[in-house]
Amino acid sequence: MPELPEVETIRRDLCASARGRRIASVEVLNRGSVRGGSPAEFSRALAGRRLAGFRRRGKYLIADLDSGRSLVVHLKMTGVLQLQKPDDSPPRAARIIFSFAGGGRLAFSDQRKFGFVQLVDDPDILPALGKLGPEPLAPSFTARSLEKRIRGRMAPIKPLLLDQSVVAGLGNIYACEALHRAGIKPQRPASSLSGKEIAGLHRSIRGVLKSAIRARGSSVDTYRDGRGKSGWFQVSHRVYGRQGGKCRLCGCAIVRETLRGRGTYWCPGCQH
Numbered sequence: 237m238p239e240l241p242e243v244e245t246i247r248r249d250l251c252a253s254a255r256g257r258r259i260a261s262v263e264v265l266n267r268g269s270v271r272g273g274s275p276a277e278f279s280r281a282l283a284g285r286r287l288a289g290f291r292r293r294g295k296y297l298i299a300d301l302d303s304g305r306s307l308v309v310h311l312k313m314t315g316v317l318q319l320q321k322p323d324d325s326p327p328r329a330a331r332i333i334f335s336f337a338g339g340g341r342l343a344f345s346d347q348r349k350f351g352f353v354q355l356v357d358d359p360d361i362l363p364a365l366g367k368l369g370p371e372p373l374a375p376s377f378t379a380r381s382l383e384k385r386i387r388g389r390m391a392p393i394k395p396l397l398l399d400q401s402v403v404a405g406l407g408n409i410y411a412c413e414a415l416h417r418a419g420i421k422p423q424r425p426a427s428s429l430s431g432k433e434i435a436g437l438h439r440s441i442r443g444v445l446k447s448a449i450r451a452r453g454s455s456v457d458t459y460r461d462g463r464g465k466s467g468w469f470q471v472s473h474r475v476y477g478r479q480g481g482k483c484r485l486c487g488c489a490i491v492r493e494t495l496r497g498r499g500t501y502w503c504p505g506c507q508h
Contacts, residue, residue, distance in 0.1 A: 237295070237311070237312060237313045237407055237408075238295065238311045238315070238453070238459050239295060239405060239406065239407035239408075239409055239410055239454075240292075240294065240295065240372070240373075240404075240405030240406065240407075240410070240445055241410070241445055241448035241449045241451075241452075241453045241454070241467075241469065242311075242453035242454070242459050242461075242467065243292050243295050243296070243297055243311065243405070244292055244449050245449060245452045245453045245461045245462070245467065246297060246317050246461055246462045247290045247291070247292045247297055248462075249319065249461055249462025249463055250287075250290045250297075250299070250317070250319070250342075250462050251289070251290050253319050253462070254287055254290075254319060254336075254342060254462075255287055255288070255289055255290065256286065256287065256288075257286065257287050257336045257337070257338075257340075258284065258285070258286045258287075258336065258337040258338075259282050259283060259284065259285050259286070259287070259334050259335070259336060259337070260283065260284075260335050260336060260337040261279070261283055261335045262278065262279040262282045262283065262332065262333070262334055262335070263279070263332070263333040263335070264278060264279060264331075264332050265330055265331050265332065265333065266331040266332070266346075266349060268349055268352075269331040269332055269344065269346060269349065269351065269352055269353060270332070270352070270353060270354070271352045271353070271354040272354045272355060272356065273355065278353075278355055281303075281305070281355055282301075282307075282334070282355070285301045285302060285303050285305075286301065286302040287299055287300075287301065287302075288300045288301060288302050292405075293359070293365055293368060293371075293404065294365075294368045294371070294400055294404030294405040295310065295311070295400075295404075295405055295407070296308055296309065296310055296359075296364075296365060297309040297310075297311070297317070298359050304357075305355060305356065305357055306355075306356055306357075306358070306359050307353055307354070307355055307356075308353070308354045308355075308356055308359050308362065308365075309344070309351070309352075309353050309354075310351055310352055311346070311351045312346070312348070312350035312351040312352070313348050313350050313351075313457075314329075314346055314347040314348045314350070314351070314457065314458045315344065315345070315346040315350075315351030316329075316343075316344070316345045316346070316458060316459070316460050316464075317342060317343070317344055317462060318342070318343050318345065318460060318462065318463070318464045319340065319341075319342055319462055319463065319464075320340060320341045320342070320343055320464075321339075321340055322339040322340055322341075324341075326341075326343055326345075327343050327345035328345070329345040329346055329347045330343050330344070330345045331344050331345060331346050331349065331351075332344040332353060347458060367400065367401050368400055368401065368404040369385065369399075369400060369401045369402050369403050369404050370403065370404060371404055371405065372403050372404070372405060372406065372441050372442060372445060373442060373445060373446070377403075377438075377442075378438070379434055379435040379438040379439075382403070382434055382437070382438050382441075383431065383434045385402050385403075386402065386426040386429070386434070387426070387427070388426075388427050389425070389426040389427055390425050390426070390427055391425065391426060392422060392423050392424065392425060392426070392495060392496065393415065393420060393422060393424050393425070393426045393429065393437075394411055394412070394415060394422035394423070394495055394496075394498075394500055395495065395496040395498070396426050397411040397414070397415070397441075398411055398498065403441070405445075406441070408476070408498055408499065408500075409454055409456070409473070409476045410441070410444055410445060410448065412475050412476045412500060412501045412502065413444045413473060413474060413475065413476055414437065414440040414441045414443075414444050415437070415440070415502065415507065416474045416475045416501075416502060416503060416506060416507060417440035417443065417444060417474070418433065418436045418437040418439075418440040419433075419436070419506055419507055419508065420433060420436075420437060420507055420508070421502060421507040421508055422495060422500050422502050422507070423495060447469065447472065448467075448469040451467055451468050451469035451472065452465075452467040452468065452469070453467030453469055454467055454469040454470040454473070454476075455467045455468070455470055456470050456476075456477055474503075475490050475501040475502055475503060476501050477501065478490045478501065479491065479492035479501060483503040483505055483506055485503070485505075485506050486503065486505035486506050487505070488503050488504055488505030488506070489504075490502070490503055491503070491504060
């Protein structure tokens with residue numbers, strides 16, 4: 237599933253190449269990809285509207301329109317938003333095609349059809365967005381604020397980091413990577429972490445997210461950026477997807493196990 241770095245990369249691509257473009261028409265190829273109304277209503281409401289700007293909240297991408305309404309996009313597991321030239325062929329798994337006045341299009345493709353696009357008057361009233369925790373790259377996300385959210389919790393720290401009400405935008409990849417960089421075993425109860433360890437985890441979360449954004453995300457499955465290209469942060473993964481390989485810090489074998497239903501990668505030599 238695309239996580240914060242991947243969605244942020246797409247947002248930046250769309251800001252650079254699609255902001256200010258006017259939507260000429262919308263073709264809905266899969267009814268289930270549109271929420272909150274019929275495909276016909278969705279298409280009519282968007283025809284002639286201009287894309288005023290793009291925001292991100294956690295793993296959600298928000299496209300603001302000149303009408304005052306917004307498109308909320310969640311890519312889920314296999315969703316991709318790709319800018320295309322007029323002579324490009326639509327992606328094989330295209331579900332919604334936004335054609336621009338003057339040529340070109342924005343294609344929403346989704347192999348597994350779990351992603352969605354929803355037209356809303358105000359994204360802040362959506363329950364899912366209202367439950368999101370702090371943005372980990374915002375100045376307000378401090379080591380102290382992280383400590384307040386996890387202090388006293390008996391749950392293992394890794395599943396807590398996946399809880400979007402604790403930290404918005406973290407997923408399996410970057411939770412595993414941040415915990416390795418912080419030297420914290422993913423099975424540790426959050427209540428067992430010292431203030432110093434939480435401060436180190438806070439630094440690791442921010443550091444790994446910034447590094448992944450610079451590398452335009454991790455292409456470990458279907459993820460492509462807004463240009464249709466792969467990211468390259470996967471080559472810098474220390475633990476995620478590297479089970480059986482040697483830790484780049486201590487040489488121990490990377491372990492994969494299931495923790496609260498999610499594949500979890502960690503190093504027994506570095507993480508305690």
